[in-house]
Amino acid sequence: MAVWCFGSINIDHVYTLPHLPAPGETLAARGYRSALGGKGANQSVAAARAGAKVRHIGAVGSDGAAALAGLEVAGVDCRGVQQLEGPTGHAVIMVEPEGENSIVLCPGANRALSLEAAMAALDGVELDDILLIQNETAHQAEIAEAALGLGMDVVYSAAPFDLDAVQAVMPFVNTLVMNAVEAAQLQAALGVAFEDLPVSNVVVTRGAEGASWSSRGMDAIHVPALPVKVVDTTGAGDCFAGALAAALDRGAVPEEAMRFAAAAAALQVSRPGTAAAMPALSEIMALLGESG
Ligand code: RIB
Numbered sequence: 001m002a003v004w005c006f007g008s009i010n011i012d013h014v015y016t017l018p019h020l021p022a023p024g025e026t027l028a029a030r031g032y033r034s035a036l037g038g039k040g041a042n043q044s045v046a047a048a049r050a051g052a053k054v055r056h057i058g059a060v061g062s063d064g065a066a067a068l069a070g071l072e073v074a075g076v077d078c079r080g081v082q083q084l085e086g087p088t089g090h091a092v093i094m095v096e097p098e099g100e101n102s103i104v105l106c107p108g109a110n111r112a113l114s115l116e117a118a119m120a121a122l123d124g125v126e127l128d129d130i131l132l133i134q135n136e137t138a139h140q141a142e143i144a145e146a147a148l149g150l151g152m153d154v155v156y157s158a159a160p161f162d163l164d165a166v167q168a169v170m171p172f173v174n175t176l177v178m179n180a181v182e183a184a185q186l187q188a189a190l191g192v193a194f195e196d197l198p199v200s201n202v203v204v205t206r207g208a209e210g211a212s213w214s215s216r217g218m219d220a221i222h223v224p225a226l227p228v229k230v231v232d233t234t235g236a237g238d239c240f241a242g243a244l245a246a247a248l249d250r251g252a253v254p255e256e257a258m259r260f261a262a263a264a265a266a267l268q269v270s271r272p273g274t275a276a277a278m279p280a281l282s283e284i285m286a287l288l289g290e291s292g
Contacts, residue, residue, distance in 0.1 A: 009036075009056075009067050010108075036275040039159055049075070093234055095272075099231055131143070136160070158178050176202050239269075
């Protein structure tokens with residue numbers, strides 16, 4: 001059992017602001033920090049802290065030593081991460097007082113990893129291991145197709161939303177995970193209901209309104225969000241996806257996996273940061289115990 005995460009590794013530059021800037025506005029930040037981020041790295045850290053054995057596949061640039069160390073400290077196996085010339089991917093993240101954010105991405109090494117290197121990093125996969133992917137790398141469709149061929153379960157967090165990427169990857173996906181905005185974009189673009197998407201399971205996260213799991217031919221499962229004081233929503237979807245993959249990997253049924261992921265995300269949004277805010281298994285279990 002293992003979660004293999006093929007995904008981005010970013011250096012996040014986080015600015016706390018009185019509000020998100022309007023076009024043409026210059027705004028002084030109230031705070032700044034730099035930390036490990038990237039949807040892939042965040043999901044790897046979330047899954048590892050939630051108890052899974054995690055192998056990350058990706059790339060950093062020549063300035064990526066600290067990001068790599070951050071993944072390793074969280075317990076992520078980074079044998080499949082290459083160090084390439086050029087910059088590590090990075091993100092400029094602006095967070096306003098209610099915890100909402102805006103993000104600008106520079107892909108850097110994330111999109112420079114060759115298909116051959118990514119494929120080679122799948123060495124050692126076992127039947128029923130999980131492949132977790134997002135949209136901040138190149139070659140997702142090829143890697144997902146190879147993973148299915150190896151007998152893996154493919155969990156696809158379709159963020160940031162990109163219709164072409166979703167359409168290319170969807171034929172090789174078991175479980176598609178989106179937030180409500182991404183789900184609405186997909187439905188509007190394709191004009192089909194979730195039940196008719198060519199994937200077995202569709203998970204939609206809706207922030208304070210909880211999350212749902214729909215499988216073809218079965219009643220949808222809805223889990224509520226756990227009430228917490230929201231400090232920072234950045235990376236909440238990554239936390240949910242990583243924790244969900246960890247729970248599915250240890251054999252949890254969908255409802256149990258969804259409750260586990262919802263508890264992890266509730267803890268994550270109650271603290272500032274992305275990868276650094278991912279909760280430990282013990283914290284998730286304690287919150288689930290408290291909430292009955
Ligand atoms: O989902 C949050 C992440 O999006 C950040 O860590 C940032 O790096 C971007 O990838």
